[in-house]
Amino acid sequence: MVSALESTPLVAVCSIDRDGVVRFCNAYCAELCGLPSEQVVGRKLAELLSRGERQDEHDRLLAEVWRSGRVGPAGDWIVRTAGGRELCLASVKIPVSHGGHLDQIVCMDVDVTARRPGSDTMLSVASHFEQMFARTSDAVLLLRDGVIEEANPAAVALFKCASAVRLCGRRLEDFLAAATAGRHRLRARRRGNGAARGRAWQQPGRMVLCRLRRRTVLGRGPADGDRP
Incomplete structure (x- = not known):
C-alpha cells in the first residue's frame, strides 16, 4: 500500500x-x-x-x-x-x-x-x-508508533496466524528476532527508509529468513509501512 x-x-x-x-x-x-x-x-x-x-x-x-x-x-x-x-x-x-x-x-x-x-x-x-x-505476494504491515494497524493476507500467511486480527494491536518487534528488532527500532527512531535482511518468528515458534523493507507515510507522528 x-x-x-x-x-x-x-x-x-x-x-x-x-x-x-x-x-x-x-x-x-x-x-x-x-x-x-x-x-x-x-x-x-x-x-x-x-x-x-x-x-x-x-x-x-x-x-x-x-x-x-x-x-x-x-x-x-x-x-x-x-x-x-x-x-x-x-x-x-x-x-x-x-x-x-x-x-x-x-x-x-x-x-x-x-x-x-x-x-x-x-x-x-x-x-x-x-x-x-x-x-500482492509481499507481506505488508501498516504500523503507527510501531504498532501493527493492518495486515494483508500475505502477512497473515507469513506469520502463520489465523487472521489479521491476531497481528493487529501488537508490535512488529514481537515477531522479529532480537538482533533484527534492534535494527528496526534504530531505523524507526531515525525515521529512515530502507531494506535489510533479518529473521522473523512464525507461529507457533518457527524462525524464517526475511527481507524487511521500511517506507514512511506522511502523517501525524510515525506512520510506517513494512514489508517483511
Whole structure:
C-alpha cells in the first residue's frame, strides 16, 4: 500500500478520520492543496479543499461511506484549495478498516481541470489501490508508533496466524528476532527508509529468513509501512 501511495504522483491521496481531519497525505495532495505537508496533516479536509455550495452534499457522501463501509461513488467536484486555486477534481472515497474497525477514509483525487476523462479513471485507480494491498505476494504491515494497524493476507500467511486480527494491536518487534528488532527500532527512531535482511518468528515458534523493507507515510507522528 505504501508503494502505491509513493508511485501515484498524479493522484492526490489523503486519509481522514471521523472528524474529517487529515491524518496523512502524499506529496501530490499537499501540492494540490497549495501547502506544505506539515500544514495539511491535522486540518479538516473541508478547509483544504472546499466544495463551496456543494459542501453539504460532500459531507453527506462521506457520512454514507462511514455508515455503509463501501466505496463512495466517483464524481467531479469544483473545489477551492487552501492555496486559493479553483480546480475540478475527479474524486473517490475508499473506506479502510483496521482490525475489523472502520476508522479512516482514503480520499483519492485527480486534477481534471484542463481535461475531464470521466469517473472511470478514478474507479480504475481505486480498484488498483484496494487490490494491490489484498493481492500482492509481499507481506505488508501498516504500523503507527510501531504498532501493527493492518495486515494483508500475505502477512497473515507469513506469520502463520489465523487472521489479521491476531497481528493487529501488537508490535512488529514481537515477531522479529532480537538482533533484527534492534535494527528496526534504530531505523524507526531515525525515521529512515530502507531494506535489510533479518529473521522473523512464525507461529507457533518457527524462525524464517526475511527481507524487511521500511517506507514512511506522511502523517501525524510515525506512520510506517513494512514489508517483511
